[in-house]
Amino acid sequence: MITLGDYLLVSGILFSIGFAGVMLRRNLIIIFMSLELMLNAANLSLVAFSRFRVDPNGLPNYNAQVFVFFIITVAAAEVAVGLAILVALFRVRQTTDVKDISSLKF
Amino acid sequence: MNSILSWIILLAPLLSAAVITLFTLRWKTLSSSISIVAVLVSFACSCLMFAHSTAAAIEFTWIGISGVFHVPFGLTLDPLSRTMAVLVSGVGAIIHIYSLGYMRDDEGKSRYFAALSLFMFAMLGIVLANNFVMLFMFWELVGFTSYVLIGHWFYRDSAADAANKAFITTRIGDFGFMIGILMVWIATGSVVFAEIAPRMSILAGHPLFLTIVALLIFCGAVGKSAQFPLHVWLPDAMEGPTPISALIHAATMVAAGVYMLVRVAFVIQSSQTALLAIAWIGTITAVMAALIATQQNDIKRILAYSTLSQLGYMVMAVGLASNDAAMFHLFTHAFFKALLFLAAGSVIVMLHHEQDIWKMGGLSRRLPITFVTFVVGALALIGCPPFSGFFSKDAILALAYERNTPIFTVALFTAFLTAFYVMRLLVIVFFGKPRSDIARESRESTAVMTVPLIVLALLAALGGFAFFARNFLTLPVEKEVAILVPVLAILALIVGSGLAIALYRNRAHDPIDVEVLRHKFYFDEFYSWLIYWTQELVARVSAFVDRWIIDAGAVGGSSRGTWGIGALLRLVQVGNLQAYVFLFGLGVVAIIYFAVFR
Numbered sequence: 197m198i199t200l201g202d203y204l205l206v207s208g209i210l211f212s213i214g215f216a217g218v219m220l221r222r223n224l225i226i227i228f229m230s231l232e233l234m235l236n237a238a239n240l241s242l243v244a245f246s247r248f249r250v251d252p253n254g255l256p257n258y259n260a261q262v263f264v265f266f267i268i269t270v271a272a273a274e275v276a277v278g279l280a281i282l283v284a285l286f287r288v289r290q291t292t293d294v295k296d297i298s299s300l301k302f
Numbered sequence: 303m304n305s306i307l308s309w310i311i312l313l314a315p316l317l318s319a320a321v322i323t324l325f326t327l328r329w330k331t332l333s334s335s336i337s338i339v340a341v342l343v344s345f346a347c348s349c350l351m352f353a354h355s356t357a358a359a360i361e362f363t364w365i366g367i368s369g370v371f372h373v374p375f376g377l378t379l380d381p382l383s384r385t386m387a388v389l390v391s392g393v394g395a396i397i398h399i400y401s402l403g404y405m406r407d408d409e410g411k412s413r414y415f416a417a418l419s420l421f422m423f424a425m426l427g428i429v430l431a432n433n434f435v436m437l438f439m440f441w442e443l444v445g446f447t448s449y450v451l452i453g454h455w456f457y458r459d460s461a462a463d464a465a466n467k468a469f470i471t472t473r474i475g476d477f478g479f480m481i482g483i484l485m486v487w488i489a490t491g492s493v494v495f496a497e498i499a500p501r502m503s504i505l506a507g508h509p510l511f512l513t514i515v516a517l518l519i520f521c522g523a524v525g526k527s528a529q530f531p532l533h534v535w536l537p538d539a540m541e542g543p544t545p546i547s548a549l550i551h552a553a554t555m556v557a558a559g560v561y562m563l564v565r566v567a568f569v570i571q572s573s574q575t576a577l578l579a580i581a582w583i584g585t586i587t588a589v590m591a592a593l594i595a596t597q598q599n600d601i602k603r604i605l606a607y608s609t610l611s612q613l614g615y616m617v618m619a620v621g622l623a624s625n626d627a628a629m630f631h632l633f634t635h636a637f638f639k640a641l642l643f644l645a646a647g648s649v650i651v652m653l654h655h656e657q658d659i660w661k662m663g664g665l666s667r668r669l670p671i672t673f674v675t676f677v678v679g680a681l682a683l684i685g686c687p688p689f690s691g692f693f694s695k696d697a698i699l700a701l702a703y704e705r706n707t708p709i710f711t712v713a714l715f716t717a718f719l720t721a722f723y724v725m726r727l728l729v730i731v732f733f734g735k736p737r738s739d740i741a742r743e744s745r746e747s748t749a750v751m752t753v754p755l756i757v758l759a760l761l762a763a764l765g766g767f768a769f770f771a772r773n774f775l776t777l778p779v780e781k782e783v784a785i786l787v788p789v790l791a792i793l794a795l796i797v798g799s800g801l802a803i804a805l806y807r808n809r810a811h812d813p814i815d816v817e818v819l820r821h822k823f824y825f826d827e828f829y830s831w832l833i834y835w836t837q838e839l840v841a842r843v844s845a846f847v848d849r850w851i852i853d854a855g856a857v858g859g860s861s862r863g864t865w866g867i868g869a870l871l872r873l874v875q876v877g878n879l880q881a882y883v884f885l886f887g888l889g890v891v892a893i894i895y896f897a898v899f900r
Contacts (some may be wrong), residue, residue, distance in 0.1 A: 218883050228878075298877030 203244035210237035224285075224292040228278055235271050239264045303789060305360045307347050308377050311387060312430060314343040315422035322416040330411040337415035338398045341422055345391040349529025350900060352384045366384070371717060373493055378432040378565075382629065385774040386429040386561055389633060390554050393640050394422050396754040397549040400644055404545050404651060414454055414543070421447035428558050434483045434493040437562065441479070441522065444555050445472050452542040464541040470626070471535040475525020482518030486569065499568040509573065510892035516569055519562075520583075527613045530587040534825050540602040544647030547602055552609045552639040557632045560616040564625040567647035571623055581621025582645050585709050585716075588614025590823065592719035596726065597819035599812070600657045601646050604727050608683060609639055611716060618713065619698045622705050626778040627697045634690035634765045634776055638682035641758035645676035649731065652744040658758055659730045660811070666732040668744045671752045673732050675759040680728050682762045684721040684795055687788075690766030697778040700787045714794055721798025729806045737810060 210233055217230025246260035248272055318340030322333045361376035377383075398418060404748060405411050426446055429441030446469075453465030487493050489511070490501040505512055523529065528536035539551045550556070563570055563580075570576060591610035596602045612635050619628035649665060649672060650657055666673040682691035695717065702710035736742040746752070764770050804815055821827065876882075 215887065219887075294879045297879070301549050 200244055200248045204241055207237045207241035207244065210234075210240065222293050222295060224282055224297075227294070228275075228282070232271065232275070235267060239267055242267075292297060307351055307354075308430070309360070311344045311347045311351065311391065311862040312377070312423065313428050314347070315426070316420040319416050319419035320410055322419065327412045327416075333412035334402055334405075334415045337419045338395075338402070340419055341391060341395045341398045344422060344426065345388075345395045348384070348387040348391045351379065351659060352388050354816045357474055361432075371432060371487075373435045375436065376432040376494075377430040378495065379430070381776070382469065382564065383429050385629075385633070387426060388774070389636055390425050390429055391422070393636055393758075394425075394549060397545045397553075397640065397644070397758055400548075400647070400751055400754040401543075401545040403748050404647055405543060406649055410454060410542075414451070417447050417450045417454075418546075419556075421451065425554050425558065429561065429883040432495055434486065434495070434566075437565075438476075438480065438483060441526065441562075442476065443467060444550075444558060445476070445526070447548050448472075448555055449537070451546040452539045454543055454546070455541070458541070461541040463842075464535075464538040468535040468539045471532050472525040474522045475523070475532050477521075478518045479522025479525070482515050482521065482552070485511075485515045485518065485528075495565065495568075497730055502568055502572055505572070509575075511574040512569075513575045516573045517579060519566060519569060520576065520580055523559030523563050523617070525559075526562075527556050527617065528587075528610055529559070529583050529613065529617055530590060533587060533591065533610050533818070534822075534829060537603050537606040537822070538608050540600070540782050543649055544602065544643060546645030547606070548640045548647065551606065552643050553636040556609060556613055557616070557636060560613065560620060560628055560632050563617070563620045564629055567620075570620065572849060577621050577623055579621070581618050581709055584614045584617030584619075584621055585712050586614070588609070588716045589712050589719070590614075592716045592723065594819055594822045595723040596719060597812075597814070597816055599659055601649065601659050601662075601727065601731065602643070602657055604659070604723060605639070605642055605646055608642075608720065608724065611720060612639065612683070614716075615695065615698050615713070619701060620708060622698075622701050622709070624698075624701050624778055626776050627694070627701050629775055630697055630771065630778060631694035633771065634682065634694040634762070637765045638679045638689075638762035641675060641679035641755065641762045642683065642772040644751070644755055644758065645672050645679060647670040647756065648747045649676075649744075650752070652747060653740045656769065657740070659727060662731045663738075663741055663743065664732070664736040665741060668741075669746050671746055671755060675727065675752075676732070676758040677761050680724045682722050682766075684799065685717060685791060686795060687792070688763075688767070689773075690762055690789075692766065692788075693766035693768075693771070696788050696791055699791055701778065705785050714790055717791055718794035718798040721795045722802045722859050725799040725802035726806050726881045729803055730809070748827060 214232075214234030214237060215236075217233065218227050221227055221230065242260040242264050246256050246258060246264075249257040251257055260266045282292065285297070289296060291297075313335075318336050322336055326333045326336065361374045363372070364375035365371060365373040380445045398415075401414070401418065405414055408414060421444060424440045424443035428437060431437040431440055449465045449469040452468050453461050456465070483493070486498060489505055490498050492498050492501065525532050536551060536556065540547050542551070570580070576808070588611045591607045591614060595604050595607035595611065598607060616628045616631050616635070619625075619631060626632060649669065650664065652669060652672075653662065656662070678689065682689035685692045685695040699710065699713055699717070702713050737782070771777060
């Protein structure tokens with residue numbers, strides 16, 4: 197029997213992998229993908245919550261799933277904007293390495 | 303009828319002042335006539351009211367905040383105020399008429415008479431006021447008119463300065479007076495004299511409070527009656543026209559301080575400490591002014607210092623808890639000092655505004671009427687029997703002899719000095735040879751000036767006799783022990799006069815030269831120094847606060863603080879994206895920790 201804890205464990209592992217990617221990788225595209233991973237880890241836990249919260253009428257509580265749809269939508273828009281910024285940045289700097297992007301540093 | 307009468311006394315001069323200022327400034331003769339008619343109406347009504355001892359005045363509510371603060375607009379009509387009203391309006395009337403001659407060719411004659419009328423209104427207001435608020439209002443009003451009239455010739459710097467000095471110096475005293483009035487009101491809940499008097503017993507258990515209140519109220523008199531240490535304005539006030547010196551700065555306004563002290567005697571006499579302080583201040587003023595007067599060379603200044611000295615006597619009498627003696631001397635002094643000033647004014651006019659006594663001399667032949675009247679005034683001033691000053695001064699001396707021997711000694715010495723400086727003045731101005739061409743060619747004044755002199759001379763000569771003065775005043779009771787006093791007083795008078803005559807006969811220059819007296823004990827220099835350094839101190843403290851606390855602290859501090867915090871915070875901007883992410887993550891963890899686990 198798969199419990200809520202198992203789902204949350206997987207979700208936590210996914211989130212940690214994503215966060216580690218953001219923290220450690222230097223390539224902006226990889227960082228971007230890791231961000232998506234973190235978003236989807238959150239989606240996974242939300243769907244799990246939805247499944248394991250059963251209302252008195254026997255149906256699952258769909259509030260969390262509505263949330264997930266929103267996150268997917270916003271993430272799609274965010275990807276479009278983020279990738280556009282990346283392309284623009286690459287055109288100017290000829291690089292996607294975060295070490296080279298430090299103009300705002302004091 | 304009677305109730306309207308007493309209001310006419312007060313309102314006639316006000317009406318005159320208003321009419322002159324609003325309508326007739328251009329017609330000088332008309333203005334002066336209006337003013338004189340007004341003062342004569344006042345005088346007539348005062349006399350009528352004096353005759354009808356049952357007179358009462360209608361009272362209005364002026365300020366009424368129910369249960370908290372009630373100020374009526376009413377008149378006190380007791381023997382004291384009725385006598386003062388007759389005295390003020392009478393001397394005022396004489397001086398109005400005299401002014402016609404003195405100010406004959408003056409450009410600002412209308413302005414002068416308007417101010418004179420306003421002064422009569424204010425002064426009679428002080429005399430008749432029945433509460434502290436009214437008294438204080440009129441008190442300030444006489445201060446204002448005094449300012450206007452001292453500065454009548456405002457285009458002369460000395461007159462403008464003297465006007466400012468008089469106004470500002472008396473303000474210092476008035477400030478204390480105002481606080482005293484407020485304290486009385488807080489303590490008794492009333493400002494009306496007749497209501498406060500019975501309530502004074504509430505305060506009987508607070509001697510310190512009573513002393514402070516009495517001394518604060520006395521502050522007002524110190525300013526207005528030019529007592530030490532605020533006496534410096536009065537000699538300078540002689541820059542005004544001579545009738546003003548006679549009316550305001552000798553006979554009436556400066557006596558208002560003494561009158562006020564007598565009026566509120568129920569407060570003053572409730573504290574023995576305050577009485578003693580008042581008596582000593584009067585004594586110090588009397589002897590100090592007399593000492594200074596012996597070395598002055600300006601005829602009006604000598605008279606001004608003698609006024610100070612005589613006011614000192616009156617305040618001394620108040621301090622010795624005898625209102626009768628104080629009022630008696632005020633009464634006689636008003637006549638003989640007004641007379642002396644007007645006679646001096648006559649001399650000054652005939653010498654084309656020369657006031658230095660060393661440029662006069664031998665005037666007894668050229669100005670016979672002025673001379674005779676001046677001598678009468680002088681003899682009254684030095685207390686020569688049987689002139690009026692003898693009786694009133696003797697009353698004060700007897701009082702001092704009885705109650706306080708040190709004060710008596712000083713007062714006697716002052717009497718000696720008075721005789722000395724008055725005789726000096728008399729000998730230099732009227733005897734010997736003329737010391738300048740103007741003095742040689744002078745002529746007697748016109749009747750409009752000599753008639754007031756003669757009237758005042760009669761009053762100054764006879765004013766002290768009991769049969770005359772009794773009608774106006776409660777005379778101080780003569781005591782048996784006082785036999786010694788007149789003998790000593792007359793002795794002081796003879797010695798002083800003899801010394802002055804021996805020293806100053808046929809002199810062209812002053813044989814005595816005491817620098818400290820010529821410089822009036824350096825009071826003006828000391829006050830200039832004091833004011834300079836007070837101002838300097840305040841300025842330096844303000845400059846320090848402005849430069850270091852406001853500029854460097856508030857303005858510079860916030861700017862430098864912003865800079866400093868900015869410099870610190872920009873160290874956080876390391877430029878490494880992943881460092882930001884790490885810090886962000888730490889922040890989230892911290893927030894979750896605090897939100898969930900605490």
